[in-house]
C-alpha cells in the first residue's frame with residue numbers, strides 16, 4: 154500500500170491488489186514506529202493521522218531476571234514523535250488507502266487475490282488474480298511489486314532463492330479485557346516475560362504467548378484449564394482473569410518464519426517487506442522495515458517507471474540500498490532469540506544481549522533508535538512531491 158501510494162504520488166499509474174475484502178484482521182503488528190510517523194510528517198499528514206485512536210509508548214519494558222527493565226527508550230530520538238504509536242493496522246491501512254484514492258492513477262482492488270505471474274521471454278509482465286472465487290483476470294504491468302507478506306505467492310511463483318533461518322517458535326495471540334485496577338506500568342508494552350508479551354491496548358490486553366513450533370495441537374489436547382494456568386503463571390494478573398478464555402477460537406496461531414531472498418528481483422519483478430525478508434515479531438521491527446523498503450523502492454523507481462525506462466539495474470539498486478538494514482535487523486533479532494536445548498525447550502533466562510540491555514541504560518537508548526528508526530531510515534524523495542487529485 155505504501156509503495157503504491159508513493160509511486161502514484163510520483164505520477165506512476167498503480168494498481169494495488171489485496172486478497173481480503175477489508176483490512177480488519179487482528180494481530181498484524183499494530184506498531185507505528187517513530188520513523189513511520191516521521192514519514193507521515195514529511196508527507197504533511199501527521200496531525201490528521203494522529204487523530205486516529207492510538208496509544209503512545211515512549212519506551213518498551215521487559216522482565217529480565219525478575220526485574221522490570223527498559224529495553225527500548227525512544228525519548229531522545231531526533232524525530233518529531235518520540236514514541237511508538239499502537240494503532241490497529243486496519244486503521245493505518247485505511248488511512249493510506251484513503252490518501253491513495255486522492256492520487257491520480259492509484260487504484261486499489263480489494264478482495265483480489267494474486268494467483269500467478271504472467272511471464273514473457275523470461276520477464277514478468279503482470280499478474281493473474283481471482284476475486285472471491287467468482288471472477289478471474291489478468292493485469293499487465295511494467296513492474297510487479299511482491300509485497301504479499303511472509304507466505305508470498307509472488308516470490309514462490311518467481312522461483313527466487315530463499316535463505317531460511319528457521320524459527321523454533323510460533324505465537325498464540327489472544328485478547329483479555331483490561332480492568333482499571335490492572336497493574337499499569339508506565340508504558341504501553343510489557344514483555345517478554347518468559348514467553349508472554351502483553352500490550353496495553355486501552356480497554357484490552359493484547360497477549361502474545363510464545364510456544365514451541367507445532368505445540369498448539371498438544372496444548373489443545375491438554376485442555377483450556379491447563380492453558381489458562383500456564384498463562385497465569387507468566388502474567389502479572391490473577392488466574393481468575395483468564396477465565397474469559399472459554400474456547401480455542403479465541404486463541405489465534407500465528408506461524409513465525411525468518412528468511413531472506415538471495416535476490417529480491419527478476420526482470421519486471423521486485424519483492425519488498427516480508428516477501429523479500431520474513432521477519433519474526435522479536436523486537437517489533439518488521440512493519441517499519443517493510444515501510445522503509447516501500448519508501449526506498451518508490452524513491453528509486455518512480456522516475457524510471459514514469460519515463461518507461463525501468464531496468465534490472467534499478468531493481469538491483471533497491472535491494473542494494475535495503476540489504477544492509479535487513480541483514481542487520483535480522484542479525485539483531487537472532488541475537489534476541491532465547492537459546493533452546495536439543496528438545497527445543499527455551500531457556501528460562503533471556504539471551505545475554507538482552508540481559509546487557511537491562512544493565513546498561515545507554516543500550517536501551519540504542520535499541521530505541523534501532524527499533525524506532527531502523528538501521529537506515531528512509532525519507533520521502535523530493536521527486537515524489539506531486540499534488541494529489
Ligand SMILES: Cc1cc2nc3c(=O)[nH]c(=O)nc-3n(C[C@H](O)[C@H](O)[C@H](O)COP(=O)(O)OP(=O)(O)OC[C@H]3O[C@@H](n4cnc5c(N)ncnc54)[C@H](O)[C@@H]3O)c2cc1C
Nearest residue numbers: 172182266267301302407426427432434437438439440443
Ligand atoms: C505473530 C507476529 C507478530 C508480529 N508483531 C509485530 C509487531 O508488533 N511489530 C512489527 O513491527 N512487526 C511485527 N511482526 C512482523 C510484521 O508482521 C511483518 O514484518 C510485517 O507485517 C511485514 O509487512 P508486509 O507489508 O511486508 O507484509 P504483511 O503485513 O504480511 O502484508 C501482506 C499483505 O498482502 C496481502 N496478501 C497476501 N497474499 C496475497 C495475494 N496472493 N494477493 C493479494 N494480496 C495478498 C495480505 O492480506 C496482507 O494485507 C509480527 C509478525 C508475527 C508473525
